[in-house]
Amino acid sequence: MLDAIQFSSFADFIDMGGYGFNVWSVYGLFAIFVAxxxxxxxxxxxxxxRQLKRRMTLDEEINSEDSQSS
Amino acid sequence: xxxxxxxxxxxxxFYELSGKWLPWLVAAMVVFMTVGLVWGLLFLPxxxxxGFTSRILIVHVAxxxxxxxxxxxxxxxxxxTLVWRMKLADMVAxxxxxxxxxxxxxxxxxxxxxxSVMWGTWWEWTDSRLVSMLFQLFLLLxxxxxxxxxxxxxxxxxxxxxxxxVGCINVVIIKYSVEWWNTLxxxxxxxxxxxxxxNGPEFWIATLVMIVAVYLFLSVSLILSTRxxxxxxxxxxxxxxxxxxxx
Amino acid sequence: MSEKQxxxxxxxxxxxxxxxxxxxxxxxDIVNPFMFFIxxxxxxxxxxxxxxxxxxxxxAGVIWISVLxxxxxxxxxxxxxxxxxxxxxxxxxxxxxxxFLVLAKNISHWLVSGLPVVLVSPLLAYMLALPDEAYxxxxxxxxxxxxxxxxxxxxxxxxxxxxGSRGLILAVITLPMSVPVLIFGTLAVQSTLNSxxxxxxxxxxxxxxxxxxxxxxxxxxAALKISVN
Amino acid sequence: MSSVASxxxxxxxxxxxxxSARQLFCERDDRVLFKNLDFDxxxxxxxxxxxxxxxxxxxxxxxxxxxNDSYAGSIRWYGQEIEEQAAAxxxxxxxxxxxxxxxxxxxxxxxxxxxxxxxxxxxxDQIMGALKKVGLRCFEESPCYTLSAGQQQRxxxxxxxxxxxxxxxxxxPFTTLDTKGVAQLESILQDQAKAxxxxxxxxxxxxxxxxxxxxxxx
Numbered sequence: 056m057l058d059a060i061q062f063s064s065f066a067d068f069i070d071m072g073g074y075g076f077n078v079w080s081v082y083g084l085f086a087i088f089v090a091x092x093x094x095x096x097x098x099x100x101x102x103x104x105r106q107l108k109r110r111m112t113l114d115e116e117i118n119s120e121d122s123q124s125s
Numbered sequence: 126x127x128x129x130x131x132x133x134x135x136x137x138x139f140y141e142l143s144g145k146w147l148p149w150l151v152a153a154m155v156v157f158m159t160v161g162l163v164w165g166l167l168f169l170p171x172x173x174x175x176g177f178t179s180r181i182l183i184v185h186v187a188x189x190x191x192x193x194x195x196x197x198x199x200x201x202x203x204x205x206t207l208v209w210r211m212k213l214a215d216m217v218a219x220x221x222x223x224x225x226x227x228x229x230x231x232x233x234x235x236x237x238x239x240x241s242v243m244w245g246t247w248w249e250w251t252d253s254r255l256v257s258m259l260f261q262l263f264l265l266l267x268x269x270x271x272x273x274x275x276x277x278x279x280x281x282x283x284x285x286x287x288x289x290x291v292g293c294i295n296v297v298i299i300k301y302s303v304e305w306w307n308t309l310x311x312x313x314x315x316x317x318x319x320x321x322x323x324n325g326p327e328f329w330i331a332t333l334v335m336i337v338a339v340y341l342f343l344s345v346s347l348i349l350s351t352r353x354x355x356x357x358x359x360x361x362x363x364x365x366x367x368x369x370x371x372x
Numbered sequence: 373m374s375e376k377q378x379x380x381x382x383x384x385x386x387x388x389x390x391x392x393x394x395x396x397x398x399x400x401d402i403v404n405p406f407m408f409f410i411x412x413x414x415x416x417x418x419x420x421x422x423x424x425x426x427x428x429x430x431x432a433g434v435i436w437i438s439v440l441x442x443x444x445x446x447x448x449x450x451x452x453x454x455x456x457x458x459x460x461x462x463x464x465x466x467x468x469x470x471x472f473l474v475l476a477k478n479i480s481h482w483l484v485s486g487l488p489v490v491l492v493s494p495l496l497a498y499m500l501a502l503p504d505e506a507y508x509x510x511x512x513x514x515x516x517x518x519x520x521x522x523x524x525x526x527x528x529x530x531x532x533x534x535x536g537s538r539g540l541i542l543a544v545i546t547l548p549m550s551v552p553v554l555i556f557g558t559l560a561v562q563s564t565l566n567s568x569x570x571x572x573x574x575x576x577x578x579x580x581x582x583x584x585x586x587x588x589x590x591x592x593x594a595a596l597k598i599s600v601n
Numbered sequence: 602m603s604s605v606a607s608x609x610x611x612x613x614x615x616x617x618x619x620x621s622a623r624q625l626f627c628e629r630d631d632r633v634l635f636k637n638l639d640f641d642x643x644x645x646x647x648x649x650x651x652x653x654x655x656x657x658x659x660x661x662x663x664x665x666x667x668x669n670d671s672y673a674g675s676i677r678w679y680g681q682e683i684e685e686q687a688a689a690x691x692x693x694x695x696x697x698x699x700x701x702x703x704x705x706x707x708x709x710x711x712x713x714x715x716x717x718x719x720x721x722x723x724x725x726d727q728i729m730g731a732l733k734k735v736g737l738r739c740f741e742e743s744p745c746y747t748l749s750a751g752q753q754q755r756x757x758x759x760x761x762x763x764x765x766x767x768x769x770x771x772x773x774p775f776t777t778l779d780t781k782g783v784a785q786l787e788s789i790l791q792d793q794a795k796a797x798x799x800x801x802x803x804x805x806x807x808x809x810x811x812x813x814x815x816x817x818x819x
Contacts, residue, residue: 060167060168061167061168061169061170061171062167068167071177071180072171072176072177073176073177074176074177074178074181074242077178077181077238077239077241077242078177078178078180078181080238081180081181081184081185081234081235081238081239082162082166082180082184084231084234084235084238085184085188085231085235088188088227088231089158089342091227092224092227092342092346093342093345093346093349096346096349096350096352096353097349099350099353100349100352100353100356103353103356103357103360104356104369104372107356107360107365107366107369108369108370108372110360111366111369111370113739117738117739247498248498248499250417250418250422250499251422256418259414263407263410263411266403266407267407270400270403270404270407273399273400274400276746303418306418377692377720377721378718378719378720378721378722382718382722383718383719386714386715386718386719387715387719389715390704390707390711390714390715393707393711394704394706394707397706397707397744398706453704453705453706454704456700457700457701457702457703457704457705458698458699458700458701458702458703459702459703459704459715459716461668461696461698461700461702462696462702462716462719463719464668465666465667465668465691465694465696466691466719466720467687467688467689467691467692467719467720468688468719473719597670600668601668601669601670601671
């Protein structure tokens with residue numbers, strides 16, 4: 056079923072039978088859509104972990120400060 | 126079954142379970158995505174009517190099919206939040222709405238790109254699928270803006286759950302009323318989509334592969350954002366503190 | 373202890389920056405009017421008819437009226453939050469002339485609610501089958517019209533900021549004042565449709581804009597003093 | 602109706618007088634709040650306005666700040682009517698009302714950056730120092746809607762530490778503060794008076810400040 060690749064040269068692969076713009080903008084949009092919705096959550100996870108770590112060190116600092124002062 | 130159901134509710138259990146499942150899902154997604162894209166772009170014969178634009182349809186049909194699943198997902202998570210008050214369901218619902226808006230937007234974008242070739246115009250009011258998808262996008266954006274309007278997360282959870290349930294019913298009503306409105310205004314629409322779907326088994330198998338890839342992508346992205354939500358909302362609980370100190 | 377007093381322009385920029393910061397933190401105030409505009413415009417083809425030739429006739433009017441309604445909607449939160457948390461009083465008590473601070477608030481409000489609507493209007497004009505040559509005039513007329521609406525509306529908002537029930541009193545006061553803007557805006561687009569030059573109408577709108585930029589903040593400042601009383 | 606019981610007699614020379622009010626009369630929904638009210642506020646003096654609820658304390662303060670102009674009588678700032686030199690008067694005035702002027706969406710730093718920059722250029726570490734002093738050390742970055750009412754009050758009090766204003770007009774600044782906060786605010790008021798500024802304050806709290814004088818209404 057997987058017969059030969061449909062395009063003789065790379066040029067008309069880009070041209071896509073005259074509809075290059077439409078096909079490639081669809082696939083470009085799809086790529087951006089997939090990338091954004093995978094990378095953003097990963098980056099956000101790092102940001103959350105950093106914030107939580109900072110808050111933990113801050114709390115420890117305050118507790119140690121209170122324990123000294125009290 | 127009841128124990129399993131209440132165990133699923135605890136974010137900690139979900140976090141660990143999804144941690145185990147995530148690598149497999151990502152692997153499956155990558156496999157299906159590459160197979161679908163490579164096959165669709167390189168090997169698919171041009172359709173006798175549409176030529177190569179049938180390649181657009183693969184992605185469009187896959188994303189459109191998946192985005193129809195969003196409101197049922199919101200309906201289920203909404204009822205769980207309202208009836209059993211499970212925080213996890215609200216976390217899933219919050220990220221599902223955002224992802225759903227993305228899906229609807231991409232469906233509209235790819236649909237109008239396909240339409241600009243086949244119908245000559247980027248937007249066609251007589252195509253009931255596009256119009257009802259447009260209003261689904263508006264409903265999802267409504268749920269998101271309601272979520273961000275209510276600061277206190279407890280009321281926000283209940284309110285958005287209720288709105289998504291109502292929204293889900295409305296999407297169905299909108300879909301049929303738009304289709305009915307369409308037949309009344311059966312103006313000489315250049316060509317409606319269903320007479321145009323290319324035939325040939327390869328097209329449908331490639332589309333099927335893409336649909337599975339997109340569903341896998343949906344679950345991966347939703348799991349990732351829900352895990353973030355769990356970390357944020359359970360930041361005071363002990364297991365998150367150990368997680369943070371370990372990381 | 374007292375360093376040099378800030379210049380008026382520094383206070384102007386500080387107010388502008390603060391309002392933009394608040395707008396971006398409270399995204400709702402940006403998104404809601406924008407979504408309202410898009411939804412209202414996309415209701416018209418369903419309400420009237422999907423045929424493109426009928427849509428073309430009503431396109432300019434539909435877009436303009438939806439822009440006016442959207443700017444009404446977003447007008448309300450111009451002074452509301454500041455009045456409720458007391459920063460409006462600090463604004464009134466600043467040594468700098470209130471005219472500039474009110475102008476800064478109006479500009480930041482227009483940047484946040486008026487500009488996005490203007491930028492998206494060609495997309496919606498396409499959905500309403502507006503011919504291509506009229507897009508530029510539409511955007512230009514909206515670019516001139518929305519600030520006028522924002523400035524004129526801010527007077528009414530300043531007057532009603534003290535009232536408990538916000539409701540629609542704001543729209544009822546301001547919409548009648550929007551008739552000239554609506555007339556010139558739609559006429560400009562119509563004139564390009566039947567291939568006349570819209571410059572006449574656009575220059576009239578420019579005059580209206582310059583008048584409202586110079587006078588409206590004065591009236592708003594006075595109105596604020598009255599309602600904070 | 603309103604008796605002026607300014608218990609310590611002020612020397613009559615005018616250059617020490619910062620704010621003087623003559624024949625003040627104010628009526629609100631046909632009830633006379635106060636009439637022919639005279640008082641002077643000298644530099645380095647803390648004037649506590651006392652009176653039962655609804656006796657017009659807040660209205661008096663808002664009249665003095667120029668926020669409310671429905672009154673008769675004259676108010677002079679260093680001998681000149683405040684209407685004539687509003688800019689100079691506002692430059693050296695700091696008013697904190699019931700609504701503390703802290704936007705809930707912004708963080709304390711952003712709030713202070715804005716409210717101070719209306720009057721004079723202020724650097725970030727000045728703001729951080731002030732926030733530290735009023736006990737908001739690790740809350741600088743969190744939006745104000747996450748803070749308690751007392752903490753929001755402290756954000757506006759941090760403005761006192763930064764602002765160069767000579768005249769502070771504070772309306773019930775003690776209400777939401779805890780005991781530590783009250784002591785802190787009293788010492789801030791004392792420093793202001795020592796530094797030659799002056800304060801008008803309404804509170805039901807008994808102030809223990811040497812430069813205190815009383816003005817009772819109604």
